[in-house]
Amino acid sequence: MLWPLPQVLAHRCGGALAPENTLAGLEVAVKHGCRGVEFDVMLSADGFPLLIHDETLERTTSGHGEVSRHTLAQLRKLDAGSWFDAPFAAERLPTLDEALARCAALGLAVNLEIKPAAGFEHQTGRVVADHLLRGRANGVPGLVISSFEDASLAAAMEILPGAIYGLLVEDLPEDWASRAAGLGVHAIHVCADALDAAQARTVRDSGYHLAVYTENDAERAKALLRMGVETVITDFPDRVRASDMFPA
Known part of the structure; x- marks a missing residue:
């Protein structure tokens, strides 16, 4: 199976250069x-998938409390940009469908966590897969679905068995090998700081694709690619530039 992701991905849409998990971040990623x-991707109280990292709202929005206790309508009223910088005050939490549509328009491949x-865990996996099954990712040039949660991956695979999955x-x-085999995933996504050359070789020799997060040093990123890593996720796409990453 061909790996559908490029060598460099911007973390949480735009990395540290824009408010995370926003449409503005996608524009920043393309700019760099x-x-x-x-x-x-997480679910609202009424079961809609939207982009946010934390289970609580305080760090990246004007809201308070748990994401899972707020409806989509309530969440859409929140300011998801001012915490980063005043010019981003108009940013809202995007739905998964909105984010995928924008990625398709911008020509961005997606690692959907x-x-x-x-x-x-189970419900989120099923809802995400159902949205993808209904063609929401049409036009996205590459897609990998990943998660730390085995139950989420298993639930998504029940709905969308033909997608490419990564175990985080x-x-x-x-x-790791027994978990990956039991789930039937295609890739391992591991913290960059925790990976050495021997481990990378073992993963690749075992037939799995390999991605790392979150590497912000360009030279280390190049070294990881030489070790067999196929995709590096970074907070600083202005430093870890795709044009510089091809291994020597």
Whole structure:
């Protein structure tokens, strides 16, 4: 199976250069030459998938409390940009469908991380997969679905078995191979700081694709690519530039 993601992805839409998980971040990613982005998807109280990382609203919006206790209508009223910088005050939490449509229009590949609130692992996986099944990602040049949650991946695979899936881990646990095989994923996504050359070789030799997060040093990113990593997710697409990343 061909790997559909480019070598460099902007983390949470625009990395540290825009309010995270917003449509503005997608524009910033393109401005800095990215051909792909990573973003997080969670459910509202009424079951709509939208982009946000935290289970609570305080850090990246004007709201308070748990995302899963607010309806989509309530969440859409929140300011998701002012915390970053005043010019982004008009930013709102985008729905998954809006984000995918914008990525398609901008020619951005997507690493979609299923980021369920606690207790919603299965439901979030199914809802995300259902939206994708209904063609919401049409026109997106590449798509990988990843998650730390085995239950979310398994639920998504029930609905959308033909997609490409990645198992997210912080470091490479001893049981990574059995977990990956049991789930039927195609890739391992691991913290860049926790990966060494021997581990990278083991993952690739085992037949899995390999991505890392979140590497913000250009030279380290190049070294990771030489180790066999196929995609580097970064907060600083202006530093870790796709045009500079091709291994020597």
